[in-house]
Amino acid sequence: MTPPRERVQPLDTAQVIGLAQTTFDIEAAAVQGLKARVGESFVRAVQRILHLSGRVVVMGMGKSGHVGRKIAATLASTGTPALFVHPGEASHGDLGMVTAHDLVIAISNSGESAELNLILPVLKRQGIPLVAITGGAQSTLARHADEVLDSGVEKEACPLNLAPTASSTAQLVMGDALAVALLELRGFKAEDFARSHPGGALGRRLLTHVSDVMRSGAEMPTVAADTPLAEMMREMSAKGGLAAIVDGALRVQGVFTDGDLRRLVEKGSDLRAVRAGDVMHARPHTIRADALAAEAVELMEQYRITAVLVVDAAGTLVGVVHIGDLMRAKVI
Structure with a gap:
């Protein structure tokens, strides 16, 4: 909703630029903070996905869901079969898309998303491996997960510390790190990338003889x-x-x-x-x-x-x- 006109502050060029720069600083610090927390759990998650006979199923609600769609798309285009399943739809039939050969990556900053946590016991009963990308190390999601990738941030770039900004950036970067590690270990080459992008400029350059x-x-x-x-x-x-x-x-x-x-x-x-x-x-x-x-x-x-x-x-x-x-x- 657009705020009432009388509440709009006069445009101050220096202030606007400063807000943008502060956002960059906060989100850059959030990404840098991930480096110290990437360890054995990340390695084990990569190993699980490498040896997977099925697909990676990515789930997340709200902004985490938007990030999840991008992570699934990146994995799929770099040699790891993946798809996104909405947790709300999963509890109404779409969970049938997940098979015993798959692995689920569940994304939630708090780790307490009700729609996501509702289906966690079902995944566990089916023996489906679960990798969590979350900032809630002691959350419900983290407790159910086989591997936890800590994407926690000190604060959001939002001045109210409410809108997912730094946290969603950290989730996205963690997903990219997984995709890059996997494509390198698979020996994925530019020609392979082109085969999944035949309509793009790179695909045409690498596939046209x-x-x-x-x-x-x-x-x-x-x-x-x-x-x-x-x-x-x-x-x-x-x-x-x-x-x-x-x-x-x-x-x-x-x-x-x-x-x-x-x-x-x-x-x-x-x-x-x-x-x-x-x-x-x-x-x-x-x-x-x-x-x-x-x-x-x-x-x-x-x-x-x-x-x-x-x-x-x-x-x-x-x-x-x-x-x-x-x-x-x-x-x-």
Whole structure:
């Protein structure tokens, strides 16, 4: 609810900046305080999750629930199957989503969330391991937990010391610490991350190969070494800014580009008698079809070119990739 207008303080720039800086200081101190409290219980929690045959089920109410959703998402995207289950819904049927092969991470700053504590005995009877992220070391949640990760803070950033601020930040960081430890121990790599993010920029860079974006077959601009310049220019115009000079078996002999044509014109060369083999670059930059499209981008940037010939192990032309193709595929 917006406070009544008459209660709104006049804006004081220095005061506003000071409030922001105080918040940063309090929350940074809360995070730093976690370092001294991470010990064997954290190690055991990581071990339990590493050897888990099921999933990590994260639960929390209110702001702890919002943090829990983020922790579950981070775990899932870094190699640990995870989901979030709302404790209130769990007691009305959603507890069936939790199996005997799973592990529950329960989050509560006080450790006395009624909705969460209501289902703790059920979890214990089913033998489901319970990891608590809580600031209440002597709380109901802590007493039921197999492992307790202490996320307690000295005070909230809220001036009233009521709104979850520093405490929710500490919970979030504890969850991130779990995820980072797990992904490192699993040997999780950037390629693995990309597979769970195929729609993102990183996914496209790490999953898209040259073969996915290159032009092949009749779309390749190819000419023989004895092709007249005028005919080669028509091939270039029709198929995109360069021509691959090949032999009868499509083995690459050279390349000729729009830039090469401009330089010929600037020199005042007699273009009527010129053949492709006379003006081609005999050692063009090439790439393999199974290379990542991102490698083609790096090659273009390194040599300041806008297209690369794609060849197989024998040097046979199999495609051409243009910078426009890479932009359309959103690799760059």
